[in-house]
Amino acid sequence: MSGYNYLKNAGKVLCIGRNYAAHIAELNNAKPKQPFFFLKPSSSILKQGEGSILIPKGVNVHYEVELALVIGKTLQNLNPETFTDKDAIDAIEGYALSIDLTARNVQDEAKKKGLPWSIGKGFDTFLPISPFIPKSKIPNHYNVELFLDVNGVSRQKDLTSLMIFPIHKILSHMSSIMTLEKGDIILTGTPKGVGSIVPGDKVTAGLAIDGVEIQEGHLQFD
């Protein structure tokens, strides 16, 4: 599998919220006892080179850089006691670099009113995502540095080792609620440093291992 072929099988996109402590603190959110998650529509996917991020009128768009998992096989009702990190790696087909763009003012309003997040998370172009990254490029998915720059200024830069809920716990929890299918995409949460972008901003994001960037994961939008 290479390039963007993997998206043809993306039956659903699930995103973990609040999985990095410093990001929870910066938005004054409560720390969840269990991982919680939401869906993004496939119509929000923006491939590298396909166009620009669209900022809807009246919307405060926040970037959130995240490691994405591409599911490799059906996962259903996994036992959280026995499903290990090694099992998770076996169940993952590969990775991608993603930006969970969020209409923060729309989401804040929804949270206040107890309404769904789908609108605030689901505008067109709100899911910039990289080509497929083979598993061989990421020997340890907790030793990945995620970074995002706006207009050349570093805004997010943290290691995936800071995740609160590890990947195998995310997968076993999700699988107890909805079956994960081959091709599904899982976004694993964003580290601290989220903030707004406005039309004309140049957004660059990527991931690196021991200081060396993985080229497949490079995103740039302006």
Place this chain on the structure above:
Amino acid sequence: MSGYNYLKNAGKVLCIGRNYAAHIAELNNAKPKQPFFFLKPSSSILKQGEGSILIPKGVNVHYEVELALVIGKTLQNLNPETFTDKDAIDAIEGYALSIDLTARNVQDEAKKKGLPWSIGKGFDTFLPISPFIPKSKIPNHYNVELFLDVNGVSRQKDLTSLMIFPIHKILSHMSSIMTLEKGDIILTGTPKGVGSIVPGDKVTAGLAIDGVEIQEGHLQFD
């Protein structure tokens, strides 16, 4: 298009909340000024004859019978001032009868905490849906009686003419947020009478025009 082929193109499933006044009243919800909506995952789809509705442990499952639209072409940034009911009919490929099953206690908790609805709406089997209903079978989509019985007792039975936001307004609003694509499924909200089901309950649902049931839309699960 016949049977369940239409689901192969279902890129996303969008559901309108609170679109019938008497249902808003029965749950003590606020009446929305604009239509709001949420996503259900394709993994929650349950076809007629494919198996039973699963009631997860500790979950209070509510039925919500709804008219579903199958989108026939790309709809993007429609002008709400000029997009008419006739345009909506042109844009619809056909219909289906659906049940928007909802983990009411999970949803209530999410609403209280300002969390997403995806979990409460997205368990496996939480979207029973009928085979495709051709447009020719529904000459007027506001003259459709939706009904749902539990163990032979009538629980929901109302006309689609009671919708607060008409179908063309739903489509133009949604299209301003996310592009609607051929094959997408839109659930248009539930009338009053929602309530719980427990394992072993027999759920029958369907739709009728002038007292005559449309056979393609008949659902029965036990």
